[in-house]
Amino acid sequence: KAGVTQTPRYLIKTRGQQVTLSCSPISGHRSVSWYQQTPGQGLQFLFEYFSETQRNKGNFPGRFSGRQFSNSRSEMNVSTLELGDSALYLCASSTGQGASEQYFGPGTRLTVT
Amino acid sequence: GQNIDQPTEMTATEGAIVQINCTYQTSGFNGLFWYQQHAGEAPTFLSYNVLDGLEEKGRFSSFLSRSKGYSYLLLKELQMKDSASYLCAVRKTGGSYIPTFGRGTSLIVHP
Numbered sequence: 001k002a003g004v005t006q007t008p009r010y011l012i013k014t015r016g017q018q019v020t021l022s023c024s025p026i027s028g029h030r031s032v033s034w035y036q037q038t039p040g041q042g043l044q045f046l047f048e049y050f051s052e053t054q055r056n057k058g059n060f061p062g063r064f065s066g067r068q069f070s071n072s073r074s075e076m077n078v079s080t081l082e083l084g085d086s087a088l089y090l091c092a093s094s095t096g097q098g099a100s101e102q103y104f105g106p107g108t109r110l111t112v113t
Numbered sequence: 114g115q116n117i118d119q120p121t122e123m124t125a126t127e128g129a130i131v132q133i134n135c136t137y138q139t140s141g142f143n144g145l146f147w148y149q150q151h152a153g154e155a156p157t158f159l160s161y162n163v164l165d166g167l168e169e170k171g172r173f174s175s176f177l178s179r180s181k182g183y184s185y186l187l188l189k190e191l192q193m194k195d196s197a198s199y200l201c202a203v204r205k206t207g208g209s210y211i212p213t214f215g216r217g218t219s220l221i222v223h224p
Binding site: 004033035041042043044045048058090101103104105106107 | 148154155156157158161200202210211212213214215216217
C-alpha cells in the first residue's frame with residue numbers, strides 16, 4: 001500500500017504570494033489532517049477534512065484554507081504569504097475520525113522570502 | 114486547553130535504556146500518542162495509550178497514568194538510529210479527535 005504523498009516537497013515563495021499544497025492519503029483513508037511544524041512552535045494543527053467537509057479547525061488566520069475532494073485528496077492554500085509562514089507543512093491521513101493512528105506524509109518545506 | 118510538557122533534549126549511550134517523560138493537563142482525556150520523527154522526515158506512529166498501564170512493543174514501551182497526567186516512553190537497547198525527536202500528543206474528549214502535540218524531545222544516542 002502506498003503511503004501518504006505530498007507535493008511539492010520543497011517550495012520557495014515571496015511575501016504576498018499565495019501557495020497551494022497537495023496531499024494524497026493512503027488508499028481507503030477518508031480523514032486528512034494538516035499540520036504546520038516550526039522549530040519554535042512544534043507541530044500545530046491547521047484543519048481536518050472528512051468526507052469533503054472540514055470537521056475541525058485549528059487556531060490559524062483565515063489566510064489558511066483547505067478543501068478535500070471526492071477521492072479524499074486534499075489541498076491547502078495559504079494566501080498573502082508572510083515570512084512567518086515558512087515551515088514544514090505535514091499532512092496526515094487516517095481511516096476516519098477518532099482513529100487511533102495517523103499516518104504522516106513527508107511534508108512540504110515552504111520557505112517565504 | 115491542553116498543556117503538554119516534555120524535556121527538550123536528552124542524551125544516552127548506545128545499548129542503554131532511556132525514559133522520555135511527558136506530563137499533560139487536559140479537561141477530558143481521550144488517549145495519548147507517541148511519535149518518532151527523524152530529522153527531515155515525517156513523524157511515525159509508535160504507540161497509543163488510552164488506559165492506565167504499560168504497553169510493550171519490542172524495544173519500545175509506553176506507560177500511562179491518567180490520574181497523574183503522566184506518560185513515559187521507554188527505549189531499551191538503544192541504537193544509533195534511535196536518535197530522533199519523540200513527540201507526545203494528547204487527544205481530548207468533546208467532539209474533536211485531533212491530538213495536541215508537545216514540542217518534542219530530541220534524543221541523541223552516542224557510541
